[in-house]
Amino acid sequence: MNAKRPVCAAPALETPAPAASQTYTYSDLQYTESASTALAEEVALAIAYNGISQAVMLVTPTDLEDFIVGFSLGSGIIEDATDIYDLQLSGSGSGSGSAQYAQVTIANRAFWNLKQQRRQLAGTSGCGLCGVEAVEQALPDLKVLPGAPLPPAEWLDGLRQRIGAFQPLGQHCGAVHAAVFMNGQGELLLGREDIGRHNALDKLIGGLIRQKIPTTGGLAIVTSRCSLELIQKVLRAGIQTLVSLSSPTGLAVQWARRHNLNLIHLPQKNAPRVYSPASENQA
Structure with missing residues (x-):
């Protein structure tokens, strides 16, 4: 049901940069078509659980099944992938301006918990906590991980360059975030991309679940800034190490340590900087 990657819009229009001393009006501009410039797609994805509309998200129209599974787990709608009984996708195409619809059948227990949350989510690609109605939903009580050793330093050597192979859409279109998984042997196994940073992580988590890839000893890598909702998604997925190419927020660090x-x-x-666990100098 998903579109093939990469998914890009029609070529953008460009204008040559004027000289520093040049003055012009819009009527003076000469627009030419550039076949080498493309834009990332985004579509509205409406998700319903057991027939009840729950979320409308703006997403890149790739790996949508992975996204729905990861979103369901990362948002606390389900506790385990076995809570999803069926997933049906439909829609009016994959281009910008189109809409996709997901009908998800979940276990009665999960559906009861969902109704208790009273959460109606009208989401965008920028925030992973839109629509929550209570502080308890934004700051849920999550299980503490058992703790794991830090990955060997050599696993991080040249990592920025190595994950490029898992960013075909980003290299072609730009304007997208990526989330990549490295297994317990230091091998990069799976990557997902999306205009939304939390969407990319949801897709990665969903892909790991659907492909039954063990996460023990592995780590997730995100190319975006690292704020609280990314920490929560990784905790719910049971991944014990998160590497971010951008600095984390203070609250993200607090939650990671806790x-x-x-x-x-x-x-x-x-050099890489370890924020959690805290060193003696950081504590």
């Missing part, structure tokens, strides 16, 4: 999640920032030029 829940025994290894949190590492991988700067572009400097």
Whole structure:
């Protein structure tokens, strides 16, 4: 049902940059078509659980089944992938401006918990907590991880360059985030992309579940800023190490330390920085 990657819109229009001393009006501009410039797609995805509309998300129209499974788990709608009994996708195409619809059948227990949340989510690609109605939903009581050793330093060496192979859409269109999984042997196994940073992580988590890839000893890598909702999704998925190419927020660090999640920032030029667990100097 998903569109084939990469999914890009029609070529954009460009105008040559004027000289520093040049003045012009819009009527002076000469627009030419550039076949080499493409834009990432986004579509509205409406998700209903047991016939009840729950969420409308803006997503890149690739790996939608992975997204729905990961979103359901990462948002706390289900506790385990076995809570999903059926998933049906339909829609009016994959281009920008189209709509996709997901009908998800979940276990009665999960559906009862969902109704108790009273959450109607009108989501965008920028925020993973839109629509929650109570502080308890934004700051849920999540299980503390058992803790795991930090990954060997050599696993992070050249990681920014190596994950490029898992970013075909980003290289072709730009404007998308990526989430990549590295297994317990330091091998990059799976990557997912989306205009939304939390969407990309949802797709990755869903892909791991659907492909039955063990997460023990592995780590998730996100190319975006690392804020609280990404921490919550990784905790719910049971992944014990998160590597971010951008700095985490203070609240993300607090939650990572409180829940025994290894949190590492991988700067572009400097050495990796471990935010969680805290060192003696950080505590």
